[in-house]
Amino acid sequence: MASIGDIPIKVEGEPAAPVAYGNALPVLSQVRHALAQLIQGGEPTQIDLGAMPFGPGDEERLMTLLGSGEVTASVDALGPTRIQETAFSGVWVVEYLNTDGQRVALHLEVDHAPRLLRSQPADLSDALAALDARLSAPDANPAPGD
Amino acid sequence: MVTASPHRPDGRPAPARQATLGESLRRNGVSRRGFLKFCAATASMMALPPSMAPAIAAALESARRPSVIWLSFQECTGCTESLTRSFSPTVENLILDTISLDYHHTLQAAAGDAAEHAREAAMHANAGEYLVVVDGSLPGPGANPGYSTIAGISNYDMLMETVADAAAVIAVGSCAAFGGLPKASPNPSGAVAVQDLVKDKPVINVSGCPPLPMVITGVLAQYLTFGKLPELDQYNRPLAFFGQSIHDRCYRRPFYDKGLFAETFDDEGAKKGWCLYRLGCKGPMTYNACATMKWNGGTSWPVEAGAPCLGCSEPDFWDAGGFYDALSVPPGNSGDMLLAAGAAGVAVGAGVGLLARSQAKGAAKQHQTVTAEELEQKL
């Protein structure tokens, strides 16, 4: 099937200069407030960027303002999730994609580490049980010299 | 968690215990991280803050599939198209996989008697617990039932019979919610909305022509997650999605506030992305989630594409005057004062909304028509 990008489009006339809609800066103030909260009381914040009234270019502007930091991670569960630390420590961009690579949500997380990166508590006990099973299996403890 | 007893009070056997959503997702190989991701995306879909994701996870873990009977009456199938063409397969399809869609005559293979038996079986097995989703309006009790029938049953009879044992009714689309196009003047088929007929069950209106797919699934997800119906506005629409006007969430709003308006569809203002108020934008009187949730998988929405909002989620929008007539310029009336008020901006925003509503009513009475020449002039 042809993708939407294959549809030929001809732009007539001069393209207008990009417009700044001014919706990025207020989000940055919200992030600043959340970071102060994390430092003072240890309380994390998630911001749903999909709920922001962004105009064309607003998201890119916000991402430019946030920059990128040292950590990039990808989680492969129910489609990929891309995680990027911003230039501001403790501020993370989390982009959830579905199995077709389409975005299903875009969040900012202000936390020591994004929620999705941490091991899930219920998985820890499953892991312990799996390790026990591994250790008690006959071929898990080969006799010396084997 | 209350578990179903093997028999109901009336002696009929209770439905077999179904797997919870958590169980069925894990059986399908969805990891706990995957589930957390699903809940984060579901929170966005329900217009809830992302911090609700753990609460959603806990609730969904033990949620069971509600049975849904979907009735389509006088409609164009646009609402079903909107839902089934949605662009987020993992999230919305999972929600849809999670409900038990027992009857939808556009999507099901069966037809005629066989289909009607499926509907009756679902009603019987889930009495008092199933949801009825309706798209389309229907000829009222006083109208000729022949305008719309299914398997020889009039829409009116089918609706009343099906809702009798339902937990709630969700009217999807402006036709089911408010009558929509079939009810537009002169309403030849005597069309009425679902809420005009169903008085003894909760009716939730998910309006829009069509509604945003995320809003349809969001309402279903909310019922599935919390087992209760959402908070509603004066038109019985869920506040989470219809609580704010298009105008209040519009990214072009700063231009409205500064009095910068496009006057034609190709002038300098249009190219610079200025406010579309004078080109007929009904954003100030329209309550819907388009400005943030957007269309086509969050790609864009009408105002972002340079087209004014038509007000499709409001009652009687077909009869509310010309789509390209500015709200503040009623025909035969000098709109100067109101235009000035529009330019003055934010302080009058609410007033403009109210005024627009009364104008829409006036327009409906006059039933203005627009000629191709008039449209040409505007374009």
Ligand code: SF4
């Ligand atoms: S009038 Fe329409 S285009 Fe202008 S700010 Fe309001 S919703 Fe946006």
Ligand code: SF4
């Ligand atoms: S922008 Fe307005 S007319 Fe368009 S879909 Fe949204 S509510 Fe309906």
